[in-house]
Amino acid sequence: MTLRLAIVGLGKIARDQHVPSIAKTEGVELTSIASRNASIDGMSHFPDIETLLASDEAVDAVALCTPPQGRHAQAVAALQAGKHVLLEKPPGATVSEMGPLVALAQEKGVTLFATWHSRFAPAVEPARAFLADTDIHSVHVEWKEDVRKWHPGQAWIWEPGGLGVFDPGINALSIVTAILPRPMFLRRSDLQFPENRAAPIAADLEFTDATGLAVRAEFDWRETGGETWSVHVETAKGKLTLSEGGKKLALDGQPMVNEPDAEYAGIYRRFVELTKTGAIDVDLSPLQHVADAFLLGRRHVVDAFVEA
Known part of the structure; x- marks a missing residue:
């Protein structure tokens, strides 16, 4: 089964890295975008994650590529809706906000992946x-x-x-x-x-x-x-x-x-594998050092x- 993915926050890193890497990765397909100021021609677009989740759009997972300051609320909304969540680095604005996200993902039986590309x-x-x-x-x-x-x-x-x-x-x-x-x-x-x-x-x-x-x-x-x-x-x-x-x-x-850069392709291969069992991969040591x-x-x- 192909993972239907929405990108939340279509900024520079999402355009330069996430979009092309998703296109090259087996088992995942970019189906929609939630972003205030950007879209991709021919693809479903929503102004924010709340509108996306309230719609009839068929989405299995979201990749949160927004600035870290507001990402916790977006992750909560996606997890509450039963979606797998990929977090661009850093996974959050604080260390303490991550524990409750892990607990919520475990409760919902979905994947939470804090990426370090x-x-x-x-x-x-x-x-x-x-x-x-x-x-x-x-x-x-x-x-x-x-x-x-x-x-x-x-x-x-x-x-x-x-x-x-x-x-x-x-x-x-x-x-x-x-x-x-x-x-x-x-x-x-x-x-x-x-x-x-x-x-x-x-x-x-x-x-x-x-x-x-x-x-x-x-x-x-x-x-x-x-x-x-x-x-x-x-x-x-x-x-x-x-x-x-x-x-x-x-x-x-x-x-x-x-060897050439293939970091984000590696991230999405890992994400697809995690979602097969709803596994969680959240290592906070880099954020803790900061x-x-x-x-x-x-x-x-x-x-x-x-x-x-």
């Missing part, structure tokens, strides 16, 4: 397998990009709950938490806030684990010389580097993995951010 990058699983069998000495994360290029005009991202630089930074955290053999926890957080914004433009974090492993993560939205999306791991077997967001993997500079970064964060005020 970077975990489906081709180098992530090989990196996890490599690190499971060697001593790890240190980890250094560099996740730097130009906010004007990658998030143009997205005012919500600078508001409370929008995460600021942690919107891309949480992708790095989702990779690190997937590949390291032990849980890590935060020791230091320095956050740089533009004087005219409510969310940080840069972050410098230090983590450790039960063995004392040093993990440092640097996130910055002011990089104009090209993107850096890399995780460097010093090990007993050499320096392991994931680069280009997890598309490439190298050991001491020698290539191990170099919450801890704000909890322990030393606030540093920097120059105002101006969109153009």
Whole structure:
């Protein structure tokens, strides 16, 4: 049976990633859109999820691609209606709102899937397998990009709950938490806030684990010389580097993995599999690390951010 899916929130990420990936994935079909300001020609369209759910439209599942601040209410509405729910990252604006969603999905017997698309990058699983069998000495994360290029005009991202630089930074955290053999926890957080914004433009974090492993993560939205999306791991077997967001993997500079991006196709394959049994896949560790970064964060005020 093909899963009939509605996208809620047809913004840039939905158009660029979700729509084409759904079209390539067996077992799922995009049948409708719920979005205030966007639609797809020839496809059923509704202004919001409430109107969609109140209609006669045949929908089995929804993919929530709206900003995280309002996503909890949308997820509740979909779960109450017995729909499977896929959550774009981050799964919510807070950690505490997720527990009741998991409980509701369990009550209704439907799938709730909190996606971390970077975990489906081709180098992530090989990196996890490599690190499971060697001593790890240190980890250094560099996740730097130009906010004007990658998030143009997205005012919500600078508001409370929008995460600021942690919107891309949480992708790095989702990779690190997937590949390291032990849980890590935060020791230091320095956050740089533009004087005219409510969310940080840069972050410098230090983590450790039960063995004392040093993990440092640097996130910055002011990089104009090209993107850096890399995780460097010093090990007993050499320096392991994931680069280009997890598309490439190298050991001491020698290539191990170099494959094209297929993250969102991986997400939808996983979603289709989960919905066959109504299984739940909700790992909140990346979001918890971001919450801890704000909890322990030393606030540093920097120059105002101006969109153009």
